[in-house]
Amino acid sequence: MSTSHPRRGILFLLSAPSGAGKSTLRTGLQRNQDFSYSVSCTTRAPRPGERDGEDYHFLTREAFEEQIAAGAFLEHAQVHGNYYGTLKSAVLGVLRAGGDVLLDIDTQGAARIRANAGPEIQAALVDIFLMPESLDVLRRRLAKRGTETPEQIALRLRNAETELREWRAYRYALVTSTPEEDLAGFRAIMQAERSRSERLLFDPILS
Numbered sequence: 109m110s111t112s113h114p115r116r117g118i119l120f121l122l123s124a125p126s127g128a129g130k131s132t133l134r135t136g137l138q139r140n141q142d143f144s145y146s147v148s149c150t151t152r153a154p155r156p157g158e159r160d161g162e163d164y165h166f167l168t169r170e171a172f173e174e175q176i177a178a179g180a181f182l183e184h185a186q187v188h189g190n191y192y193g194t195l196k197s198a199v200l201g202v203l204r205a206g207g208d209v210l211l212d213i214d215t216q217g218a219a220r221i222r223a224n225a226g227p228e229i230q231a232a233l234v235d236i237f238l239m240p241e242s243l244d245v246l247r248r249r250l251a252k253r254g255t256e257t258p259e260q261i262a263l264r265l266r267n268a269e270t271e272l273r274e275w276r277a278y279r280y281a282l283v284t285s286t287p288e289e290d291l292a293g294f295r296a297i298m299q300a301e302r303s304r305s306e307r308l309l310f311d312p313i314l315s
């Protein structure tokens with residue numbers, strides 16, 4: 109996919125309830141290095157295999173609160189009992205340089221960005237909700253993953269139900285299918301959004 113024509117950067121915002129297949133989708137998307145992934149900060153403990161600075165910046169509560177006070181976050185929220193936040197530094201520079209950014213954030217973060225971000229972010233924002241066809245599908249996926257305790261799974265399912273109520277607030281809703289189809293669906297959205305005329309900063313007549 110060509111990104112060589114000058115255009116405005118896009119802020120792809122992906123939300124999904126825990127267990128919907130978002131991490132697999134993200135890994136697939138990151139194989140094409142045609143966007144910058146915004147590494148969030150969190151106070152939750154790393155899962156096995158997660159790397160500091162790649163999956164998240166893992167911070168103590170104190171360090172996270174210092175970043176809040178310093179105004180470092182575009183948005184932050186408490187999710188599943190921990191802080192999560194998007195660093196302005198991970199987003200603004202890339203967009204201004206005409207690059208695309210992918211945010212993987214929850215529905216609260218998405219609502220805050222829609223409500224509070226300035227015109228530059230609003231114009232760049234493309235929000236996409238990845239959703240299972242039912243809560244039951246989600247329950248089975250979470251149980252199979254085996255990375256959370258039964259209490260954590262129960263908490264995530266309760267949160268999932270709340271998050272699923274938000275799907276209509278997103279411009280796009282992708283109903284999960286196979287990992288390949290999820291990836292193809294997301295890529296199709298990326299390609300269409302990159303071709304919107306209002307984003308293009310060149311004119312074939314004048315060039």
Ligand code: 5GP
Nearest residue numbers: 148184185187192193194212213214216217
């Ligand atoms: P997990 O702990 O499974 O990595 O993430 C839990 C939830 O936190 C997911 O819904 C994820 O999208 C969300 N999340 C991750 N980073 C951020 C962030 O920077 N801000 C907000 N609001 N949510 C985030």
